[in-house]
Amino acid sequence: MSAVKYRRPLNKNQIHIINLLYKFRYINTNQFANYLNLNPRIINERLKILLDQDFIDRFYDNSFKLKGKPAIYYLRPKSLAFLKTKDYYNHHATFIHYRNKRTNMTQINHYLKVFDIFQELKKKYNDGYKFITKTELAKKLEDNVFLADILIIKPSKEQIGVLYISNSLKNRNINTYIQNIIDSYNFNRLIIYFDNPRITKLLNQLQYSYTDTLSINKLSSN
Numbered sequence: 080m081s082a083v084k085y086r087r088p089l090n091k092n093q094i095h096i097i098n099l100l101y102k103f104r105y106i107n108t109n110q111f112a113n114y115l116n117l118n119p120r121i122i123n124e125r126l127k128i129l130l131d132q133d134f135i136d137r138f139y140d141n142s143f144k145l146k147g148k149p150a151i152y153y154l155r156p157k158s159l160a161f162l163k164t165k166d167y168y169n170h171h172a173t174f175i176h177y178r179n180k181r182t183n184m185t186q187i188n189h190y191l192k193v194f195d196i197f198q199e200l201k202k203k204y205n206d207g208y209k210f211i212t213k214t215e216l217a218k219k220l221e222d223n224v225f226l227a228d229i230l231i232i233k234p235s236k237e238q239i240g241v242l243y244i245s246n247s248l249k250n251r252n253i254n255t256y257i258q259n260i261i262d263s264y265n266f267n268r269l270i271i272y273f274d275n276p277r278i279t280k281l282l283n284q285l286q287y288s289y290t291d292t293l294s295i296n297k298l299s300s301n
Contacts, residue, residue, distance in 0.1 A: 104175070108150050153176075159176055210231055
């Protein structure tokens with residue numbers, strides 16, 4: 080009988096990666112390297128250990144290689160079992176992560192862009208600000224749905240909502256959707272990011288109507 084290979088307990092760097100994927104659901108290799116300020120080789124080594132131990136999985140095939148696209152990572156059930164032992168884990172988020180492998184690429188790209196937005200916001204706010212994501216708030220609010228992507232809580236306890244309008248929302252009435260967010264939640268301000276030029280006029284009209292509540296930000300296309 081072959082001996083079972085000994086596995087060390089998760090270290091703080093590995094737990095940080097798992098926590099980031101818990102918060103943002105999908106993160107690619109380049110984003111990890113940029114956010115953690117690590118050489119791509121080092122982050123790839125850390126991700127490979129978690130991949131080999133079945134804590135995470137990834138989207139990466141020949142089409143990614145041909146286009147020079149980085150692998151996209153997400154949590155596996157083994158990580159969810161680990162997170163369930165932590166006080167900060169929202170058990171209502173479990174059903175979301177169990178569907179990670181079946182999410183379509185349009186939605187995945189939405190999550191990736193939200194992580195980019197988070198990194199930009201993180202540079203603007205100091206450590207006194209708390210960032211909570213849609214996944215962390217799953218089924219915790221009145222309607223069991225948190226419509227914004229990120230909730231920022233300022234040291235003064237004021238709340239800022241962050242919403243990215245992507246192609247994953249193309250079947251919604253954007254005007255009504257945004258008005259519902261403003262009317263439903265006690266945000267001191269709602270920051271909207273978008274990269275589709277066709278909705279510029281609509282968002283400018285909304286900003287005019289909600290001057291004290293709404294901030295609009297056009298993302299550069301890349």
